[in-house]
Amino acid sequence: MIYLVTVALALALALSLRALWKQNRALHDLEQAARRGQPLLHDESPAAYLPAWAVLTEAVNRLITQNNSLQQQRSDQLAQLEATLGNLREAVLIVDGANYIHLANRALREIFPGARDLVNLRLELIVRSGPFLEYVRATREGTVLPREEFEIIDGDHTLWIEASGAPIPSPDGKSQWALFVIHDMTNQRKLERVRRDFGANASHELRTPLSIIKGYIETLVDGHQTMELADRDKFLRTIQRHSERLKSIIDDLLALSRLESATPGLKFAPLSLTGYYGELLEEYRNRPQAAGHTLTVNVPASIGLIEADGEKLAHVFGNLIENAFKYTPKGARIELGAAAAGDGDVECWVRDDGPGIPTADLPHIFERFYRVEKGRSRETGGTGLGLSIVKHIVQLHGGTVWAESGEGGGLTIRLRLPRRQKT
Ligand code: ADP
DSSP: OHHHHHHHHHHHHHHHHHHHHHHHHHHHHHHHHHHTTTTOOOOHHHHHHOOGGHHHHHHHHHHHHHHHHHHHHHHHHHHHHHHHTTTTEEEEEEETTOOOOOOOOEHHHHOOHHHHHOTBBBBBHHOHHHHHHHHHHHHHHTTOOEEEEEEEEETEEEEEEEEEEEEEEOSSSSSSEEEEEEEOHHHHHHHHHHHHHHHHHHHHHHHHHHHHHHHHHHHHHTTTOOOOOOHHHHOOOOOHHHHHHHHHHHHHHHHHHHHHSSOOOOOOEEHHHHHHHHHHHHHHSSSSTTTTOOEEEEEEEEEEGEEEEEEHHHHHHHHHHHHHHHSSSSTOOEEEEEEEOOEEEEEEEEEOOOOHHHGGGGGTSSSSTOOOSSHHHTTTTOOHHHHHHHHHHHHHHTOEEEEOOOTTSSSEEEEEEEEEOOO
């Protein structure tokens, strides 16, 4: 009897354990299905081994299907938004509650070319700016903020962006996202900086000779009656030298502003480079500064004509030859050359075998007031504006200009000019 009861109890326990195991498995299967987002098929659903779970299984399957279709709708909406905003000139950014990027149109990708695809990346990886991230957070939380500008360090570059934003509900409506319209202000800010620096540099350059002139004149006014004749002479010569310097700076500044104006007044005409170089050589060989320098011309007779403003180009070559006189010692060789280049262009150069300039300075020498050796430039009457005038004239001809170091020292300034001007 006891034996029979024990067997019956063991059987009942085994059956309950089996039912429990089935329910556990059913729960696990439903959970897995929900996690994968795949509804369960009939023969793998708990209903196959637990008919009582059929209703629950069906409900879970329905939920999974609805969720999938919502997800699909959401990515369709984003894709549609992306297509709409893709060609907009304004950069548009959408981030979710955890700062993951969900939309970045083409204009935005152009602002941050370093990152290939911005979508699904965290904003912090792209925009390294605490204040901007704070702006994003506050916008998402609904604080109405005015348009604001941010400085962003991107590797070696600094970017300036102006952003305005608004909170938007996430596609599932459960959280807050944020949308931003961004303008790239980098070029504008750089231009402003160049202008500011130029203003400061120009004032400094003008003030130096002016204060010297003022000081000497004051001394002369106070003491000219008692002053030695030789001293007076020395003072007057100093005043003369610095007024000439003042005039050179003002002349160069005026030349630059004319070249930068809307009407730089260039007069293009066909010009034979061989004849033109011949005349330049004659003129500069006879200058007193040319003493001790060898000036040669290297231009093939077949070089032909180019369309250019001869007077303005004379300013270019004159400046380059005078620089070569100024910055090379006696005995230096200066070559004026030209050769046909690709695309029907012409390449012209002025080369010297003087000390040249360090490689790091090469790209900067066309900037206004940039001097490699400040003392030497001023001593020889340089304004620091010669090469920027050269660059402007070459650019107004549709050409480019650059500097190269010679192999054994020396400097070559090359200009590439189109043969014909665009009409
Ligand atoms: P600057 O009036 O001072 O000569 P430029 O704009 O003509 O101004 O030239 C800029 C600087 O480039 C000069 O100050 C000088 O340091 C350097 N430079 C120009 N030409 C030469 C050259 N042929 N050899 C060495 N350095 C040069």
